[in-house]
Amino acid sequence: MAPKQRRVFLVNRYFHPDTSATSQIASDLAGFLAEQGWEVIAITGAGRYDEPTCRLDPDAVLPGVAIHRVGPVTEASSSLLRRAGVALAVHAALAVEVCRCARAGDIVVVKTDPPLLSVSLLPVVLARRLRQVNWLQDVYPEVAAELGLKAGKGLLGGILRRLRNASLRHAVMNVAVGERMKAKITGFGVPAARVTVLSNWCNDRSIVPAGGEPSRLRRDWGLQDKFVIGYSGNLGRAHEIDTLIGAARLLRDEPGIAFLFIGNGYLTPYLKRAVAEHRLGAMFYFQPYQDAGALPQSLTVPDIHWLSLNPHLEGLIVPSKFYGIAAAGKPMIAVMAPDGEISDLVRRSDCGAVIVPGDSAGFAATVRQWCGRPDLLAEKGRNARALIESGLDRRSSLHAWQTLLLSVAGPPKS
Incomplete structure (x- = not known):
């Protein structure tokens, strides 16, 4: 009989080998969990953060992690309307792929790129009876409103806030990256027991203080x-x-x-x-x-x-x-x-x-x-x-993440 495994999905627009900050920490977590015996599936976009018109190599791998790349990339010199359309298409593609691959009881770790991704995934989470963990790197639409963008204000902003709050309240856990962010989230009516703080990290084994020689x-x-x-x-x-x-x-x-x-x-x-x-x-x-x-x-x-x-x-x-x-x-x-x-x-x-x-x-x-x-x-x-x-440090942060996921996981899948 095959050994039982817990399954976890990580959903983010960018993933290995993309080198953006959200990609690196998501990839770190995925690789670590795979090493610890989890079945890990990354659902991610097809593009690169620093070159949004370029597609990542579809054959790029991360040991132990199944990577599913979906959705379009931004076209060169595309209009604002076209870029908005691409963003919506990425939302839809990520949600459809999670719906296709996940099964009842699986954990889905949902990051915030593209913004409000937890809203797009909520219908899938409800329909498939998944355990949603929101990993908030930022808080939208409030960020958009503070930056003067229309999408964060008025009637549309109010609707987006209500949908976002529903996705936070339904999640089995919401991970903020700072204490002040945690306070914001609980202020939205999310039970404090479903909000925790886990800070971000870097690869502190390779990033170390320099010696005395000039770089x-x-x-x-x-x-x-x-x-x-x-x-x-x-x-x-x-x-x-x-x-x-x-x-x-x-x-x-x-x-x-x-x-x-x-x-x-x-x-x-x-x-x-x-x-x-x-x-x-x-x-x-x-x-x-x-x-x-x-x-x-x-x-x-x-x-x-x-x-x-x-x-x-x-x-x-x-x-x-x-x-x-x-x-x-x-x-x-x-x-x-x-x-x-x-x-x-x-x-x-x-x-x-x-x-x-x-x-x-x-x-x-x-x-x-x-x-x-x-x-x-x-x-x-x-x-x-x-x-x-x-x-x-990176290792302490990754172990804290595994402890959190074990606390919200159901029994292992056979």
Whole structure:
């Protein structure tokens, strides 16, 4: 007789070998559960985050995980209406595939990309009697409303909220990535017993503090004699960059200071225009997204990292790039609400500075102070790494996830 297994589905638009943040942590969890003897099926889209018009290799595999790629990809130069149509088609394709493959009692871990995916899957979950676990990386439609998008407001926004709340209340568990997000979710009328907090993570075994030798990338990018303030990843609508631009203007006459941006995103063209308008080109260096294998090196290039979040989005989004920065043993300047999720971590661990959005002078003063204090940077970097090793490491997070899934699972399937 074949051994009994518990089955779990992970549903997200992006998955291995895509290198976006949501893809990496979903792929990490899938691979870990497969190693632990679970039957794991990933239901995912066909495209890539950084190149949405390109299809991933349909034959790409993750050991022990069955990957089902469905739905269309965005066409080059497509209109807003066309992109909306693609998003709806992805929702439908993911839901249909779960309906086709899942059976009563299976666990379905539903992420939030595309937004409101839990709403699309709820009819399938009810019809097939599945155990839905919502893994919330962000909270829509509230994020859309705060960013000024019409879909998050008015009658449509109200309807989407009611549907979203129904999908949260029906789930056997909702996983928030921060305490403030948990408070938001319980505020929607979701029973507190069905909301828990499990933080995101990074691959802290490969992302480690650098030794004393200068990074090869630092040399290749012409930064070996610079004091580098760095950013890595998607620079999206949720971020606040005017404070950084103001600080750069105040630091323009300081010798050897450089701002490095690795990645791309919605706000990147705005940043480049501001750099040109204020004649800051000599201070700014731009590099494209790096391959996942280069991340351990690229994260160690900056002397300090900058990360930010629009204060109106506190409790709706938690910047996951914090974990990679901390694992690399790098101090950080967090431009965020002073009572925010990441701000609290930075202060408690003494791994950086928290700057109130709009305080460009404070940002510049911090850079000036840290520029001449390698001992201070080293201490804050050690504190950052120690925070990861105190229970925010990848292995601890994956074991916490397995414990959670076992607590909501039914009996193993034969």
